[in-house]
Amino acid sequence: MSTPRPATAGKGAMSLHQRILSDIQNLILSGEWQPGRKIPVEHELMKQYKCSRMTVSKVLTQLAHAQMIERRRKLGSFVSRPHSQSAVLTIPDIKAEVAALGQPYTFQMLRRIKRRSTRDDKALLASEKSIPVLELVCLHLAGTQPFCFEQRLINLEAVPQVAKESFTTMPPGTWLLHSVPWSLAEHRIRATEANAETAAALEIRPKSPVLTIERKTRSAEATGITFVRLSYPGELHELVASFAPPSASGHVGDSAANGAF
Amino acid sequence: MSTPRPATAGKGAMSLHQRILSDIQNLILSGEWQPGRKIPVEHELMKQYKCSRMTVSKVLTQLAHAQMIERRRKLGSFVSRPHSQSAVLTIPDIKAEVAALGQPYTFQMLRRIKRRSTRDDKALLASEKSIPVLELVCLHLAGTQPFCFEQRLINLEAVPQVAKESFTTMPPGTWLLHSVPWSLAEHRIRATEANAETAAALEIRPKSPVLTIERKTRSAEATGITFVRLSYPGELHELVASFAPPSASGHVGDSAANGAF
DNA sequence: TGGCTGTTAATGTATAGGCATATTAACGCG
DNA sequence: CGCGTTAATATGCCTATACATTAACAGCCA
16 A cells, blocks of 8 residues: 555554644644645545545544634635643642652541531532532642642532541542543642741741642533642642644643643 | 434534533533443434444544543553542633733843853753853833743854834744744743842842742753743732643633642 | 625535445364 | 364455535625
């Protein structure tokens, strides 16, 4: 079989549409095809790759989906300008994160209170009515060093089985990850000053910088599942994010980018 | 026409494969179909929706792409576990960011030096040899209030035309975004203490918390284009990220999730 | 000029069917 | 009885084809 195009080197065990997708993506990401440039129309690509129109169409649909190209009837498809710079930020499970550092992971449960939701709780869990909640405070350690301070609120109505969980082996986050599949979340990342409680737990000076990640997690039905604030000692921890196109290609992070400066 | 499945309420003007996609996505996101569960094979879905296999196949391909399902020949398709918790973090252009706050945007160029790369520069730009670089320091303002302090290094070999740019109307980031299409970037987000220079520029107390975003941008050919450190006054600024599945359905953020706790 | 209308080039959606392949089951041989 | 080899088959993957839809454009006509 002839390979009429650059044809993603090496990988012969790739399905056809994956190869085409990959080729076009490379051309765009490398800048060889500048934004605004017209992409060969379906019939062209079809001839180039000696494949059917459906296959090409499938690829272009996905690229359009990923906002790497724009398609207009009668005119054709065009490389789009990388507008919304969205980075893919991988926030691993804390346990895994510590393990990746080669440190032994432990955690301490500092507080565990079952109560009815206060006014503030209701806002955090996006709930109108009063509901039973579980408040947890715990400290994650890497070896003997404090790694992350966690303050959490769990909606007991949405996750009743959490009431029976003692969290002796598994931290709450990991437990939830295994118990509540497929949820939505929203993050707020800030740099704050450590308050007294946080500073004490993390064994740092009060008012020293802390990387705070607040996360509201809810199910597809929009009911709040949990709210958590994770506080990391500022200088010690960093979040790493990589820019990726809104993922047409497949595995997050394996390919690439969005204009980001 | 009969609707053999939940059939995304309301939208009658939806193409068939969109409806199928949406239906299956809902089933997965709602948790009704747990991770590991086998998805009806193409022939099943084909009968359920009274459509052809291609239609179903297209849908499943997209879902597989989005890593919501895994497909294996002969075995069938399965709901996958939301493993890598990747959030999509939209980092807008600073100018746009300020504009979104309803504030007038301005910026001041504080330093502009052309020189050959030092040892440190080379590391930041992922370059072996000595290259000419442009060092820029500038301050972004929202109204009269300092908004972000920017320290930047640009590879003059990769972007020679930047030498001619005066940056009177457009900040360097925006200029690069328009001049260098489709690049890769890597971010590091930390909470740090403001050093003397940063504190002075942002008009905050020295040692107060600062949200630092460091970004290495390179082209697809792995040559470093620019390195930038953006420092935001800690309490004032926050990054917002939303969890989303790697986007099968469409516009990022309109649908949903990845396990995140 | 200005607006209507038909033509046409491209994408969008869908059908029907054949090919390729990984897994499992059956088989046979020592 | 165990183990390697082969065949069956379920399933995903791809082709070929058709018609629908849209939007640009040219031409017509007042």
